[in-house]
Amino acid sequence: MQSHPNVRAVQEALDAAGALDGAGRPSAVRLLPEAVHTAAAAAEALGVGVGAIANSLVFAADDAPLLVLTSGAHRVDTAGLAASLGVTHLRRATPEFVRQHTGQVIGGVAPIGHPAPLRTLVDTALERYDEVWAAGGVPRAVFPTTYAELLRITAGIPAEVA
Incomplete structure (x- = not known):
């Protein structure tokens, strides 16, 4: 699974950006034992x-893609x-x-x-977490x-989304 093209693309993007985790170490993609399709399942597994959990939600905003990274604790308004x-x-x-614009x-x-950068909003509620x-x-x-x-790595805009 580490060799899946999407996982490789994400790791390469993390490496190219010099992305760090909450402890200041280089961020690395990790594989969970099973697929997690919800924020609650991801939180439990981790x-x-x-x-x-930063949910990646793709919207059509007047038919243009918009990526909203929102805290798993609430819904987007x-x-x-x-x-x-x-x-x-x-x-x-x-x-x-979603697949057309993200490849995922x-x-x-x-x-x-x-495949190309997406306009991205990052939920300000995520700021309260160290990681x-x-x-x-x-x-x-x-x-x-x-x-x-x-x-930084998404060129995202801070936003209150809930």
Whole structure:
């Protein structure tokens, strides 16, 4: 599984960015024993609070891709987010749309390692955690990082999304 193209792409992006984990070490993709498709399942597998999971949610914002990295502890307020972004339609993307723009499947979408950079918002609620965990390109892969690193490596914009 470490040789899966999506996992390799995420690790290469982490390496190229010099991404660090919460302890200041180089961030590395880790494989879990089983796939985790929800923030709660990932938190349980990692032994962390669900709020420390950075969900990668892809939306169609007036048909353009938008990646929202949100704390697993809450849901995105799509109406409020659409209003703050000034978009007419903000809807959860279809699996096909997600794969087209990220090269990854729902449940394993990483914040990085996509064919092209995506406009990215990073939930400010993630800032309260010393270390956060994000998907690593497939549903069994995750990597540790920090809120500040997520902003830096994704060129993300801090946002209140709930």
